[in-house]
Amino acid sequence: MNVAQFKQDLVDAIPRLRAFARSISGDRDRADDLVQETLAKAIANKDKFTEGTNLTAWLITILRNQYYSVGRKMQREVADPDGEHAASLESKPQQSGHLELKDFLSALQVLADDQREALILIGASGFSYEEAAEILGVKVGTVKSRVSRARLRLEDLMNGNEHFERSELAAAASASLIRDALTV
Numbered sequence: 001m002n003v004a005q006f007k008q009d010l011v012d013a014i015p016r017l018r019a020f021a022r023s024i025s026g027d028r029d030r031a032d033d034l035v036q037e038t039l040a041k042a043i044a045n046k047d048k049f050t051e052g053t054n055l056t057a058w059l060i061t062i063l064r065n066q067y068y069s070v071g072r073k074m075q076r077e078v079a080d081p082d083g084e085h086a087a088s089l090e091s092k093p094q095q096s097g098h099l100e101l102k103d104f105l106s107a108l109q110v111l112a113d114d115q116r117e118a119l120i121l122i123g124a125s126g127f128s129y130e131e132a133a134e135i136l137g138v139k140v141g142t143v144k145s146r147v148s149r150a151r152l153r154l155e156d157l158m159n160g161n162e163h164f165e166r167s168e169l170a171a172a173a174s175a176s177l178i179r180d181a182l183t184v
Contacts, residue, residue: 013056020060024067038063105171107157110164115150118143124181
């Protein structure tokens with residue numbers, strides 16, 4: 001089928017498409033939209049039309065499928081003229097969480113080595129205080145004290161009570177320590 005003939009056959013089918021669209025949608029404007037969408041899809045997919053078959057039937061099938069696809073989408077939509085529903089779906093920007101994590105990783109490098117090691121064993125590796133004490137070769141009370149002091153110092157650093165250098169290098173070093181601890 002040549003392109004000119006295909007276009008002419010599309011134009012000739014418009015009245016039947018409009019009548020069918022109005023019958024299923026019950027709305028003149030929606031029917032016109034359906035016909036327009038159908039014609040656009042037909043032109044985009046003209047290579048899928050088998051020459052010698054009923055073009056109008058093919059177009060009505062496209063229109064019907066389009067109508068039901070849009071209908072399914074509309075069932076999931078919520079009427080929200082005042083924007084109240086949309087406002088309830090807002091999510092806070094994720095940038096602050098990412099920045100806080102980088103600050104935490106930098107602050108972790110400020111801790112004394114023994115505090116950082118105890119905190120990572122307990123917090124990241126998931127060892128009990130007894131297991132961490134055995135690994136470190138110290139008493140359980142020493143591990144608890146180191147973890148407690150590490151947590152208090154991190155809290156001070158993160159709350160701005162104590163200044164520390166935020167650096168990509170420190171954050172990367174802490175991230176590497178935690179990643180290693182998680183694979184234990």
